Amino acid sequence: MTNIILAAQGAAGGGYSMIIMMVAIFAIMYFFMIRPQQKKQKEIKNFQNSITEGTKVVTASGVYGTVKHINLEQNSLDVEIAKGVTITIDRGYVFADAASQQMK
Numbered sequence: 001m002t003n004i005i006l007a008a009q010g011a012a013g014g015g016y017s018m019i020i021m022m023v024a025i026f027a028i029m030y031f032f033m034i035r036p037q038q039k040k041q042k043e044i045k046n047f048q049n050s051i052t053e054g055t056k057v058v059t060a061s062g063v064y065g066t067v068k069h070i071n072l073e074q075n076s077l078d079v080e081i082a083k084g085v086t087i088t089i090d091r092g093y094v095f096a097d098a099a100s101q102q103m104k
Contacts, residue, residue: 048091051077056098059089064098 051057055067057079065079068086075091 044095047097048094051091051094057094058096058098060093060095063087 051067051070053067053070056064057067057077058064059079063079063081065081065087067077068080069078070091071077071088076088077091077094078086078088079094080086
């Protein structure tokens with residue numbers, strides 16, 4: 001009978017360590033996975049809002065080009081990908097500055 005009571009007390013103490021372990025795992029996931037991703041998203045959003053005509057960009061599909069016109073009403077960009085070849089893309093699909101990508 002005494003053994004059963006001691007075993008029950010030991011199991012109850014293990015519950016607290018399990019909760020502490022779960023909190024520690026969540027904290028590690030937050031600081032190594034979630035937080036850096038949020039910072040990257042914020043950088044991309046700031047870049048998308050700061051695009052001006054003449055900016056060299058890389059689209060989501062990997063196409064390099066230069067912004068020729070910005071249409072704020074439709075939230076789109078006209079990007080020249082070759083001399084005389086212009087495509088219209090959504091502003092949300094431009095992820096990087098081509099000048100900084102080529103330097104890396």
